[in-house]
Amino acid sequence: MDLFSFSECANQTHSLRALFELLVGCATKEGFSEVAYGALNFVEPLRLAEYPPPTVAVKWPPDWCDRYFKRKYHTIDPVVRRTPMHSRPFLWDQLADHYQLQPDERRVLEEAREAGLKHGMSVPLFGPLGRISVVSFASAFDDADPQNRIGHLNALACLFHAAYSEIARPCNDSSCERKVALSKREISCMRWVAEGKSSWEIGKILEISENTVNFHVKNAMRKLGATSRIQAVAIAIRLNVL
Numbered sequence: 001m002d003l004f005s006f007s008e009c010a011n012q013t014h015s016l017r018a019l020f021e022l023l024v025g026c027a028t029k030e031g032f033s034e035v036a037y038g039a040l041n042f043v044e045p046l047r048l049a050e051y052p053p054p055t056v057a058v059k060w061p062p063d064w065c066d067r068y069f070k071r072k073y074h075t076i077d078p079v080v081r082r083t084p085m086h087s088r089p090f091l092w093d094q095l096a097d098h099y100q101l102q103p104d105e106r107r108v109l110e111e112a113r114e115a116g117l118k119h120g121m122s123v124p125l126f127g128p129l130g131r132i133s134v135v136s137f138a139s140a141f142d143d144a145d146p147q148n149r150i151g152h153l154n155a156l157a158c159l160f161h162a163a164y165s166e167i168a169r170p171c172n173d174s175s176c177e178r179k180v181a182l183s184k185r186e187i188s189c190m191r192w193v194a195e196g197k198s199s200w201e202i203g204k205i206l207e208i209s210e211n212t213v214n215f216h217v218k219n220a221m222r223k224l225g226a227t228s229r230i231q232a233v234a235i236a237i238r239l240n241v242l
Contacts, residue, residue, distance in 0.1 A: 001026050003155050003194065007237040010163035016046055019167065020057040023135075023160045030149045030156075032137040034117050035059045037160070038074075040083060040132045046168040054080065056133075056164075064115035078105035083124050083134045087228075089154045091146055092120035092138075112138070121146040123157035126227055133161060151196065158234035166238065180239055186220040189213055191242055194233045 001009075006026055013019045024035045038055045039047075047056040054074055058065060067073070074080050078095050092109060095101060101109075112120070120138035127133065135157035137146070146153070182190065185206075192202040199213040206213070217229060224241075226232035236242045 001029070003152075003159060003233070004237060004242075006156060007159050007163075007234075010159060011238065011240075013163065014167060016057060016164065016167055017048060019160065019163055020048070020059070023156060024059045026156055027137050027153065030137075030153060031141060031144050032121075032139045032146070032149065032153065033059070034061070034120075034138040034140065036136045037164070038080070038134055038136075040080060040134060042131050044168065046164075061116045064112065064117065067111070067115075073108050076102075076104045077108050079120070079122050079134070079136060081105070083122060084132050086122075086124050087126075089121055089123045089150050089157075091150075092122070093146075116140045118142060119144040119146050121150060121153065123154050125157065125161045125231075127165070128225075135160060155230055155234065158228075158231050159237065162231075162234045162238040180223050180236075180241055182220050182223060182236070182241055183216070186216045186223075187242065189216040190220050190233060190236055193217060193229050194237070194242060 006022070009022055010019060013022060020037065024033065027033065027035050036055060036058045040054055043053065044056050047053075051058050052069055060068070078099070078101055079092060082090070082095060082099060095109070096106070117138035118141065120136055122134050122136040125133040125135065137153050139146070188206060189202055192205060197205070199210045199217065202213045203210045220236070221229065221232045224232045224235045226235055233242070
């Protein structure tokens with residue numbers, strides 16, 4: 001399922017469970033069937049009741065799920081601990097290369113791998129008021145290559161997070177009918193961003209300078225309230241701007 005199709009289905013979903021199942025289905029097709037969504041520094045207004053904070057929705061092997069929550073592994077999980085330090089998606093296999101992990105942190109990663117969560121990657125998601133959430137993907141297969149799928153999984157996570165935010169948001173005054181007006185050039189640039197093109201490539205396609213592309217993309221990000229290009233694409237698709 002491409003990003004636009006995912007967004008179209010997400011737009012028609014009003015249930016967190018259904019939305020999460022949609023994400024899991026798409027991630028499974030990418031080879032990453034184990035998925036978790038959590039809120040790291042605030043109380044979520046909407047979560048699946050069977051999972052305690054900081055998780056919101058989880059699809060993990062049942063035995064690992066039980067062990068993780070009973071032993072409160074979220075307090076020592078290096079993915080949970082390190083997510084606020086990253087602005088971009090990161091691979092679990094590389095955490096030990098960038099940080100001096102404590103023995104209990106290494107143990108969580110090793111036990112997760114043994115339980116069937118292999119070659120994991122996580123996507124940090126930053127919201128208003130300093131809110132931080134994370135979507136994590138892992139594979140049951142030894143030969144999975146998260147680096148090769150990181151772009152698409154990142155986009156899926158951002159689209160899911162945007163759709164979840166709409167479901168969880170109280171419907172009051174103007175919040176249910178948010179309108180964003182992008183210029184024709186901003187829309188053109190963002191459409192190519194959604195296709196994975198760089199500013200240089202977009203400039204060649206539209207016959208404008210790379211600096212001009214960056215100008216329009218930054219304007220679009222500001223109007224959409226996004227902190228990254230992929231988040232801007234996710235919000236724009238969610239609002240039917242693209």
